[in-house]
Amino acid sequence: MLIFIMPKCSRLNIALQFKNAIIIIIMPIVKRVVEIKASPDKVFDLIARPEGFSKYSSLVKNVTAAGQAAYHWVVSIYGIEFEWDAKVVESIKPKRFEWQSIKGVQNSGSYVLEPVKNGTRVAFSMEYHLPNAVMEKLAHIFASGFMEKMASEILENVKKELENS
Numbered sequence: 001m002l003i004f005i006m007p008k009c010s011r012l013n014i015a016l017q018f019k020n021a022i023i024i025i026i027m028p029i030v031k032r033v034v035e036i037k038a039s040p041d042k043v044f045d046l047i048a049r050p051e052g053f054s055k056y057s058s059l060v061k062n063v064t065a066a067g068q069a070a071y072h073w074v075v076s077i078y079g080i081e082f083e084w085d086a087k088v089v090e091s092i093k094p095k096r097f098e099w100q101s102i103k104g105v106q107n108s109g110s111y112v113l114e115p116v117k118n119g120t121r122v123a124f125s126m127e128y129h130l131p132n133a134v135m136e137k138l139a140h141i142f143a144s145g146f147m148e149k150m151a152s153e154i155l156e157n158v159k160k161e162l163e164n165s
Contacts, residue, residue, distance in 0.1 A: 030109075030126045030147050034155045037119040038162035040094035046158055047111050047122075048097050056157035059150040070102070077146050094120075105129075122158075124151055 036043055046052075050071050054060045059075050066072040069088040074081055084104030091097055098110035109126030128147060 028128060028147070030124070030128075030151050032124045032148075032151050032155055033121065034124075034159055035116060035119060035121050036159045036162055040113045040115050040120045042162055043113055043120045043122060043158070044094035044097065044111075046162060048091060048093070053154055056161075057150045057153040059146060059153070071099075073104075075150065122155060124155055126151060 050063045050073075051065060053063050059077060061074040061076045061081065062072075063074075064072050066085050067087075069091070070085060071088075072083070072085050074083050076082075082105050084101045084107065086099045086101045086107070089098050089100050089108075090110075094113055096110060096112050098108075100108040105128060107126060107128035109124070112123040112125075114121045114123070126147070
């Protein structure tokens with residue numbers, strides 16, 4: 001198997017050569033940056049507990065612990081549920097929190113925290129890949145930015161909670 005990585009502006013394309021065919025996997029990337037008027041320790045403590053994310057985004061139906069440093073996610077978009085299990089692959093308080101899905105919807109991402117004059121700059125990044133059947137049926141939904149909406153809601157509501165406490 002031969003792997004080619006071809007970066008584009010806001011997507012990561014991976015081409016896999018398998019036998020006589022080349023398969024291209026497009027993994028959209030969601031990126032957001034927000035400044036929060038709270039210490040990096042407080043911000044990290046909140047984002048390192050994804051079980052509470054359902055109160056920060058209308059799309060996150062439920063997040064439950066699924067073992068040590070692993071979580072089961074249920075996200076609902078127009079009544080269609082997407083599920084995955086993700087494990088924490090790096091947790092460096094108060095600098096970085098990173099995960100990788102291990103089952104279900106393929107995704108990975110991170111929060112990178114940086115102290116700034118009045119608090120913390122949070123850089124969020126997430127890549128995801130949907131199965132082809134789902135992609136065909138729901139391409140118009142994701143084209144209108146629902147994964148971006150989820151990321152924005154979580155960051156903005158975390159910001160509100162920390163700045164108003």
